[in-house]
């Protein structure tokens with residue numbers, strides 16, 4: 156079963172990048188391998204970005220995000236694979252004469268976690284730093300433009316230490332963007348900032364990158380940041396890109412239980428196949444086809460598994476609705492106040508737990524039972540080989556529609 160996003164990355168293998176120039180992606184990484192001494196840290200990374208797209212590597216600490224970013228910048232040597240940017244080959248270890256373009260010649264800008272600003276230079280001079288080959292007039296105009304872009308015009312003559320953390324990071328962004336890089340790399344750019352500022356700065360950075368049509372790659376371990384900033388997010392695990400997809404696809408169509416549990420909140424419950432449906436402690440799940448009849452009713456069909464096959468079902472907090480009228484109840488075993496909502500941890504009759512988002516005026520004590528209404532229409536299910544059995548490829552779907560008709 157394939158999602159379109161999977162096709163994006165796997166189809167790359169079949170693209171003959173030398174002959175089909177108009178279908179060539181703006182930026183492509185193919186089978187990249189990077190390591191330190193005897194250890195492979197990035198293992199076969201492949202993805203593409205179109206011009207102006209923002210990509211992100213998301214993953215636990217140590218999974219190889221920064222190493223992948225540094226190899227793209229040319230700061231770590233790659234041991235395998237190729238990288239192409241805007242019709243230029245930056246490294247190709249697959250060619251008979253392996254080639255590598257030096258970091259300074261790759262046309263990339265970088266923004267780091269610690270801003271790396273020059274403390275003795277003014278904001279304007281920091282921004283002008285990479286423009287030494289520009290004429291004085293062009294340089295001056297570009298600095299004015301960048302100051303306005305990051306809304307720091309009135310701070311042009313200040314030193315970095317006179318600015319807040321968020322302002323300093325905007326100076327770093329303006330400095331990186333000033334020379335018009337072909338690709339901007341951002342390594343945990345907001346991790347020194349407090350949580351509230353992080354999300355609003357991520358949104359304003361996205362706005363700036365979109366306005367300047369900048370192609371960028373962000374590294375973060377914070378999924379809110381990834382979702383606020385990126386068009387495509389790659390979830391990494393042990394040096395591999397597990398899924399490269401839009402934030403919404405990652406959330407609704409995770410390719411494996413690892414992605415499902417890493418992205419968003421939720422709980423996995425057990426199910427078992429019985430006559431083409433899945434029996435669970437929350438009720439039966441029928442395979443939905445995302446195909447509708449003339450009356451707009453969704454069409455269902457049987458899951459392709461024999462009776463007795465164990466299944467894992469991902470239940471998100473918004474799949475469990477609190478309903479006082481419901482005869483199905485669950486025991487409140489924990490809760491977290493989230494302002495508008497409580498996130499309840501609920502125990503089902505068979506001991507399994509699920510989460511539920513409930514408006515915070517419904518204040519139920521730990522130890523009480525509440526009525527629940529499970530919405531099992533869009534849950535994601537995984538078989539024993541950890542394959543997402545919910546996602547339909549277009550060809551699987553049309554074949555199935557034909558069979559049903």
Ligand SMILES: Nc1ncnc2c1ncn2[C@@H]1O[C@H](COP(=O)(O)OP(=O)(O)OP(=O)(O)O)[C@@H](O)[C@H]1O
Pocket residue numbers: 191196214215216217218219220221222223376
């Ligand atoms: N210079 C180095 N020499 C040897 N090993 C390294 C070096 N840099 C990183 N590593 C190792 O490579 C692995 C991946 O590190 P990397 O910094 O790429 O991970 P990361 O996903 O960016 O982690 P974090 O989110 O903590 O920054 C880790 O096990 C790390 O210890």
